[in-house]
Amino acid sequence: MKNIEEKTIHTEKIYEGKIIDLQVDDVVLPDGEKAKREIVKHPGAVAIIPITKDKKIVFVKQYRKPLEKTLVEIPAGKLDDNEQPLAAAIRELEEETGYTTKELNFVTSFYTSPGFADELIYIYITDTLEKLETPVQGDDDEFIEIIELTLDEAKQYVEEEKIHDAKTNYAILYLHALGRM
Incomplete structure (x- = not known):
C-alpha cells in the first residue's frame, strides 16, 4: 500500500x-x-432534525456574516468544553427552538470541510418534540427566527438557495430518502 x-x-x-x-x-x-x-x-458541533407532531421540520432563520446573507438551517451549535454531543444537541434544540425532547436518535456524523478544518458535526433526529413552558436563553449575540416547513417546502427552499448549507441539505436528503414525511 x-x-x-x-x-x-x-x-x-x-x-x-x-x-x-x-x-x-x-x-x-x-x-x-x-x-x-x-x-x-474546531471543538465539534451538533445539529438536530426536529419534526413536529404535524410532520413539519423546525428550522432557524439566521443571518450568516461570512456569507452576508440569511439562511434557513436546522438547529445547530458547537460543543462546549468536554460536552458530549447528545447533551449539546438537547441544549441547542432548547436554546434555538423553544422545544425539548426525551428522545434524540443519532443519524450520522461527518467532517464539514476536511481540506482545512477538523470540525466534526453530529446529526440527531427527533419527532417527539415538547414545547418548553419557559424558553431557555440562547447566546446573547445570536438572533434567530423559527420557521416550520413541510419536506416539500424545504425542498423548494433548497432550489431557491434559502437553504444552502451542507448539514441542512443533508437533513432534507435524509428525510426524503426515509420517505416518512
Whole structure:
C-alpha cells in the first residue's frame, strides 16, 4: 500500500478564538518535499432534525456574516468544553427552538470541510418534540427566527438557495430518502 500520509514537523498557532483556533503546520509530504497547511481547529458541533407532531421540520432563520446573507438551517451549535454531543444537541434544540425532547436518535456524523478544518458535526433526529413552558436563553449575540416547513417546502427552499448549507441539505436528503414525511 502506498504511503500518502504527511508528517507534521512544526506547528505555529496563529489565532485562538471563541469558536475556532487557527494554526499553520509545516509538513513533510510522502515524496519528501515540504509544504505548509493552514488548519482551522474546531471543538465539534451538533445539529438536530426536529419534526413536529404535524410532520413539519423546525428550522432557524439566521443571518450568516461570512456569507452576508440569511439562511434557513436546522438547529445547530458547537460543543462546549468536554460536552458530549447528545447533551449539546438537547441544549441547542432548547436554546434555538423553544422545544425539548426525551428522545434524540443519532443519524450520522461527518467532517464539514476536511481540506482545512477538523470540525466534526453530529446529526440527531427527533419527532417527539415538547414545547418548553419557559424558553431557555440562547447566546446573547445570536438572533434567530423559527420557521416550520413541510419536506416539500424545504425542498423548494433548497432550489431557491434559502437553504444552502451542507448539514441542512443533508437533513432534507435524509428525510426524503426515509420517505416518512
